[in-house]
Amino acid sequence: MHAWGMAGVAAVLWLVTGPVAAAAGFDGVTLQIELDPEQALLEGRFEADPGSVEPESLRRFRLDPGIAVDTVSLGGQAVAYERSEDGWLELVRAPEPDAGALVIRYGARLPALEDARPGSGFLDSRGGYLPPGADWYPRRPDAEPHAVRIELTTTGGHLVVASGSRVAEESNGSEYRAIYEHPAGRALAVATGPWVSGERAAGEVTVRTLFPEGLEQGFGETYRNQAAGYLQRFSDEIGRYPFDTFTMAASPRPVGLAFSGFTLLGERVIPLPFIPHTSLGHEVLHAWWGTGVYVDAVDGNWSEGLTTYMADYQFKRERGEGREERGQWLRDYAALPAGEDRPHASFRGGNSGAARIAGYHRGAMLWRMLEDRIGAEAFRAGARTLYDEWRFREADWDAVIAAFDEVTDQDLRPFFAQWIDRAGAPALELTDLRREERETGWVVHGLLRQADDHDPWDLYVPLVVDTGAGHETHWVMLNGERTSVSLETSSRPRAIAVDPDWRLFRQLAPDESPAILRQAALDPDTRIVTLGNAAAAEVAPWLGRVPDIAEDSDGARILLGSHSSVADWLEARGLPRNPGAVEGDAGTETGPRAWTVPETRLVVTSGADGDARGDVAAALRHRSHYSYLLQEPDGAWRTGLWSQPGVWQRFDDGE
Numbered sequence: 001m002h003a004w005g006m007a008g009v010a011a012v013l014w015l016v017t018g019p020v021a022a023a024a025g026f027d028g029v030t031l032q033i034e035l036d037p038e039q040a041l042l043e044g045r046f047e048a049d050p051g052s053v054e055p056e057s058l059r060r061f062r063l064d065p066g067i068a069v070d071t072v073s074l075g076g077q078a079v080a081y082e083r084s085e086d087g088w089l090e091l092v093r094a095p096e097p098d099a100g101a102l103v104i105r106y107g108a109r110l111p112a113l114e115d116a117r118p119g120s121g122f123l124d125s126r127g128g129y130l131p132p133g134a135d136w137y138p139r140r141p142d143a144e145p146h147a148v149r150i151e152l153t154t155t156g157g158h159l160v161v162a163s164g165s166r167v168a169e170e171s172n173g174s175e176y177r178a179i180y181e182h183p184a185g186r187a188l189a190v191a192t193g194p195w196v197s198g199e200r201a202a203g204e205v206t207v208r209t210l211f212p213e214g215l216e217q218g219f220g221e222t223y224r225n226q227a228a229g230y231l232q233r234f235s236d237e238i239g240r241y242p243f244d245t246f247t248m249a250a251s252p253r254p255v256g257l258a259f260s261g262f263t264l265l266g267e268r269v270i271p272l273p274f275i276p277h278t279s280l281g282h283e284v285l286h287a288w289w290g291t292g293v294y295v296d297a298v299d300g301n302w303s304e305g306l307t308t309y310m311a312d313y314q315f316k317r318e319r320g321e322g323r324e325e326r327g328q329w330l331r332d333y334a335a336l337p338a339g340e341d342r343p344h345a346s347f348r349g350g351n352s353g354a355a356r357i358a359g360y361h362r363g364a365m366l367w368r369m370l371e372d373r374i375g376a377e378a379f380r381a382g383a384r385t386l387y388d389e390w391r392f393r394e395a396d397w398d399a400v401i402a403a404f405d406e407v408t409d410q411d412l413r414p415f416f417a418q419w420i421d422r423a424g425a426p427a428l429e430l431t432d433l434r435r436e437e438r439e440t441g442w443v444v445h446g447l448l449r450q451a452d453d454h455d456p457w458d459l460y461v462p463l464v465v466d467t468g469a470g471h472e473t474h475w476v477m478l479n480g481e482r483t484s485v486s487l488e489t490s491s492r493p494r495a496i497a498v499d500p501d502w503r504l505f506r507q508l509a510p511d512e513s514p515a516i517l518r519q520a521a522l523d524p525d526t527r528i529v530t531l532g533n534a535a536a537a538e539v540a541p542w543l544g545r546v547p548d549i550a551e552d553s554d555g556a557r558i559l560l561g562s563h564s565s566v567a568d569w570l571e572a573r574g575l576p577r578n579p580g581a582v583e584g585d586a587g588t589e590t591g592p593r594a595w596t597v598p599e600t601r602l603v604v605t606s607g608a609d610g611d612a613r614g615d616v617a618a619a620l621r622h623r624s625h626y627s628y629l630l631q632e633p634d635g636a637w638r639t640g641l642w643s644q645p646g647v648w649q650r651f652d653d654g655e
């Protein structure tokens, strides 16, 4: 029932999901990969028949120069080839269609986990990873995506997973074999580890965890159940999940990565209680956006914005936290120095700092604004069209736009062009307000304008009127620098605001934009003022770098020292001594803390000694979207934003 001759071996057959055809009958590329974690050895065999695979595509391959090629043969006869230092393996000529199978045998010793560069491959007893795009097999980038079958063997008690659907597997003592098939694979990935397997069904899909024993016992079932729910949800929303199996595998690295049919999650990430309810859903959705419909990133990577919008953001919205999430994105953007502001189209990858804002936040807000413009039903139809037309093909922005354009009567191209290609963001203002009572109700008059009069944004702006009885939203088209508005309301209007719920990607007004700690991390020119024995390196766990020392306080600055030394320094400059002096709520705790000084570009980090300040720096890595961070006596971190007047303009009622 399986591909390897196991006659005479007492094999324990775990599971064969269907009859496995012999490799020779497979109409595509077959890879045989053997991984020996103890020896850190990879042995590979590539096979493709030019009778069924385009012969011209079998002339030239990407293969890591660190991999040794044993033989290249055609129909059983050795053939000449050349290798270049920049990673190409090239035959003298393309094989004839009837020449028989092209076979490339190769092998390599892989680095151990701690010797591998971040993102590159490794193999040892703790696990192994062959990343996409790392040329660990003879790869034909121009022929991708293509059908592929991956036959894997691993020893030392490891299990293994690869891109595609699992079609068979078996275990024999400490040796394990599995077969994966992909109808249209691209940039394939493999992972292995000392895992145990757990499974459940989700409709026709097998959901599986490959975790180390301890993690399986603690979290396996939770992950399988959550993943099953996500697969069902996104299949209903977008279209059927494109593989037969979905695997969540543990990695010794602190990652969250999505591949066709599987995701890799860090061993230290898996126990975090929020991951199954947040990041896991994001990685599952990449089976549709990213590894289902592939990204042609020539004019930008569209998949992270759409995935963030349809997974992370919707989960927040369903918990009643959508507005707060949008506000956080806009506050992050407000904290970004102008020189770091990039258009969404510039995003190819990376998930921190300015790249995260350009790729994830701008992207998610683009989809939020599109849904406001075309409605939820059209949005969903567009997503289904994109998936239906582009599954297992490489879609660029034009393809994505066309899929959504197709399902509406509007011309969506200008909308997309503006939000993809343009950096910056509109700044809005509502002036000349007056209200008027008529026989049928009330009318509010005003002038809506945007700051950029050279190249105004094309906007669909929500104006919200508070009538006392509730909030009424009026959508206004703003195509030029200004437009006059007249809004009819049934009840007496009390106040009005431009986009108070942050539905537009825009510049926050000063009255809705508290300074946040992240400003110091987002500005590459941030420098540091150290007092007493404080050392600039104390903030490296947060910034990822040691900032230069500053003698002055003119630009973006971190002020570092003991509570009393920073208080004296601030007082000498007429600034609040501590967070409690800015806002009473920010307390009088004596523990280590970080806070922004309003109306300056200062972030203050203080604590009794370097260890205490180092704890603040570590905590800031995940909490810098606040104005302050204070350690309470029990060691817990308290966070908050400086309160702001907000953007509501009241009509003078004399009430």
Ligand SMILES: [Zn+2]
Binding pocket: 282, 286, 304, 307
């Ligand atoms: Zn992602």
